[in-house]
Amino acid sequence: MISLFIPFLFTLFNLFQVESEPFKSEDSSPNIILIFADDLGYGDLGTYGATEWETPNLDRLAKDGTRFTQFYVPHAVCSASRAALLTGAYANRLEIFGALDHTAKHGLNPEETTIAEMLKEKGYATGMVGKWHLGHLLEFLPTKQGFDSYFGLPYSNDMWPHHPEAKNYYPPLPLIEGEKTIQTLDDQSQLTTWYTEKALEFIDENKEKPFFLYLAHNMPHVPLFVSDKFKGKSKQGLYGDVIMEIDWSVGEIRKKIKELGLDENTLIIFTSDNGPWLSYGGHAGLTAGLKEGKGTSWEGGIRVPAIFTWPGKIPAGTIQNEAAMTIDILPTIASWTNSDLPSLKIDGRNIRPLIEGKKQDSKPYFAYYNRNELQAVIYGKWKLVFPHTYRTIPEGTVLRNDGLPVKYTNIKLEKAMLYNLEEDPFEKIDVAEGNPEILEKLEAFADEARQDMGDELTKTIGTGSRKAGRINQ
16 A cells, blocks of 8 residues: 655756767757656655655656756646646636546637747647647647647546446547547556657657657556556555656656767756545555645645756756746746747746746746636745635545545635645645735735636636637537
8 A cells, every 4th residue: 555645855866870960959949858747746756755666767857957846737637737738828717627538529729829839930840749638629639739740648548438437438548649549548558668669759750850749648647557567666566666667768768868969958847737646545646745636726736746957058956945837837948949928828937047046036826726716826935725625535544556546525625724835835734814914915916816817716707718729519
C-alpha cells in the first residue's frame, strides 16, 4: 500500500554521427520540449521527496536547471488544465471545464492561439505526442491547433470499456496518428514506450530546424500500465514502476538531444496537469503531505512539480520558492523566442526572472474548478480559500491497491480561510483573523477575477469570457 503522506522536502537533491548537420539556432530560437505528466503528485519525484521509487533522470534534470517548489495548475482536472497550459489563459475564460469525454461536441476553440501556433509563426516544426483531451472530434484535434503531427489518445486512458465505475459506457480506446484512428487499445502496456519512440522520431526528423515537442504522457493516470522493461522494478509496486518508466522516457529524450549536439540549444520543461487521484490508493501518487488531491483546489490538487532546464541559459541547481503557474509557460516561451503574444487576452506572465533564480513581483493566481467556481486565490505566500464544497476520502477509509477506487464524500467549507503557505504549506492553520490587510487585498483580487471571468459560487457573470469551439449539431 502506497503511503499518501511522506515528509515534505524542499532540499536539493560523442556526439551522435548524423548525415546532416543539426540546426544551431540563435538564442531566440531554442528547441522546446514540454513534458506534461497526468495525475503526477507533488511528491512523486526524488528531488521532491519520493523514496519508494527512483527518478534519477528527472532528479538530474532538476539539478541541471530550476526546480519550483510553489508551482500551480489553475484547474485540478484534465481538460481544463491542458487548455490553460497551451493557451496561457484560465480554462474557464475559454469555456473549457472538467474532463471532456467521447460524447463532447465541443473543444478548444480554433480561434485561440496555442503555444504551437505561436511558434509556427516563428518557423518552428511542431509535434504532439500523447494525451490531447481538448476535443476528440476532427475539428479540435492537435493538427487543427497548430501541430504538424500528432500521435496519441484523444482523452484520458480510463475512458474505455473497462472503466471500473462505468462499465461499457465508453467506446474502445482510440489511438490516433495524424487525424486517423490507427487502432483501438485493450492493452496499454506499451503506451509510454510508444510515446517515447515517437518523440525521439520527431526530434530526429526535425533536428535541422527549431522544433517544439509537446509530450503529454497518459500515465500515471489510472489505469496503470507499464512495459516489461519496468515491471516489478519499484519496491512500491505498479505505481512506482510507472513513474520509473516515465523517468526513463525523460532520460531517453535527453540522451537523444545530447547525441545530436542540441543540448545547449534546447529548453526542457517538465510538470503535471494536477495532483494525485487519491481515491485509487496504491495506484495514486504522493502529495508530500499537502492537503487533498486531484479534483480539489487545496495544495495537493493544484501544486505540482515543475522543472525548467536549458544549459547555459538557466542556472543549474536553482530552487525557486516564489509562486508561478502553468499559464505562465506560453508568455515565457514567447519571451525566449521573441514571439508575438496571442491577440486574445491571456492571463499568464513572463516568469523568466523566476526561472533564472531572480526575484519578481508577486502576481495573484486563481484556482477555478468545475462549474466555473472560484475556489481560491494565491498571492505569493498567501492563499485565501473561499467557501465551497469539495471531495475528500472519509477518515478511516481503507484504501485499495488493485486499481479500484474507494468512494469520496463531500465536505462543505463554511467560511473563507487564509493560509500562510510559507509557514503552513499543509493548510492547517487559518490566519485570517490576524491579517485583515492581506485578507482585504486577496478579496479585492478575487472580486476583479469574478467580474472578469465570473464565479458560480457567488453567482457572478463575468464580462471577459469566450466560447469554446462547437460543431453544428
